[in-house]
Amino acid sequence: MADYTASDFRKGLRVEIDGVPYLISEFNFVKPGKGAAIYTCRLKSLIDGGTFVRAFRSNDVLKKPDLEERTMRYSHNETDHYIFMDENYEQFTLTAEVLGNNRFFLYDDCEVRVLYHNGRAVDVTLPTFIEKEILDTEPGARGNTATNVLKPAKINGGFEIQVPLFVNQGDTIKIDTRTGEYADRVLKK
């Protein structure tokens, strides 16, 4: 596997440190005084999203991670195992652990992008906005359109999400899968 030297670094490059794949989310080239180039990078873990900043010198080397991205569609689940299929009807299984809260946002035929590191699934990206029906919530005050007061509501799987007071049981809402938060109410046609 080829490596990267610091002079190859740029925003958006994926690198590996101590076996963890990272994305360079911010990149800066600085040359202090009459000194050697220093490359400061913010590194974002592709596994847990945590970030940190590190300064590199031009002869520092980082590994190129073995990463592969596959697009597939959700089929069904068998308890904690979630079954997906790619366009060739090849079947893939992802665990609840890898999916995290995203498992509550899946729907039939939902298209996801799965990132594999060394052949192991490490991250799953869903469509940014998905729609879910509210299965249970306290009735809200009629006519209350305030969006800054929230109450808990349940979607399938018992996942709890904070919604504005005017959202009722049976309503469909839009969820931002990047944050797992309520985004909008979908009005019935």
Add this chain to the structure above:
Amino acid sequence: MASPSPYHEKGRLQSLQPALIFRSRILSAIRKWFEKSGFTEVETPVRLPAPALELHIDAEPAGAGFLRTSPELHMKRLLAAGYDKIYQMGPCFRKGEWGHLHHPEYTMLEWYRANADYLDILHDTESLVTQVSHSAGSRPLPTPPWPRFTVEELYLQHAGWNPVASYSAERFEHDLVTLIEPALPRDTPVFVMDYPAAAAALSRRKPGHEAVAERFELYINGVEITNAFSELTNPDEQRLRFEHCAQERKAMGAPTYPLDEAFLAALELGMPPSGGIAMGIDRLVMVLLGATSLDEVIAFRERIERSITPRGGSSGIDAI
């Protein structure tokens, strides 16, 4: 890289217009200050047979020579010939330098005073920057004198060691970026003075205190704007430093350049004690505007990537 849409490009240039007008006022105010102060504007070659040797600066090849990384050596030849107050403002080129504070083609101002030292240049700097920021209408700077910190006191206070007593280039540069520059005051321009002799570059050692070199840098808002010296005028020491630098570059695998023998010959004949300075004009405009990236003060930052097919050779890619 995909080209941006022509509409996006037009909008970008339109939004830059106030910054570029501000930039034009600064260039004009700089020339006025030098005229008022009795300096001669000079023009020296942009394409050189031998760039000034620096450990960490690479020159862009151009024909049989190189694009200048600084006009320093030619300006010193003028000093050696008896010119006593000279300045020049124009493009310089440094290969591969690209970042929010670096652009491979940038505008450099250099000025030199014969029979002077770095403290005379420091006073010039305070006067020039104050006058220029006032004329351009930027937020007023504090009235000089501006604070001066020695390298020794800054490192002892913020990094816990003394690079003047025992120097490590790697540690010095790393701590400069991560500990010293972030700790510099933001409410006033400051001078960082008296570098370890090992980081003297082309400055002379301080008479009576040989462990430090008479070199200063001006920082505004934590950004390095200038580098100034009491110039090294001893031809033997200059040749030794160039040769040492050439050896280190070779050991690092960096491109090697010929020595500028015409410059060394001029030093042999004698150059008066002089003070000189280089100021990054793009950065000056940036900090006076309150901007944080050169993107906000340079109209066109386009990467040049070309495919070249040398005569009779295979094709190669050259990029900056």
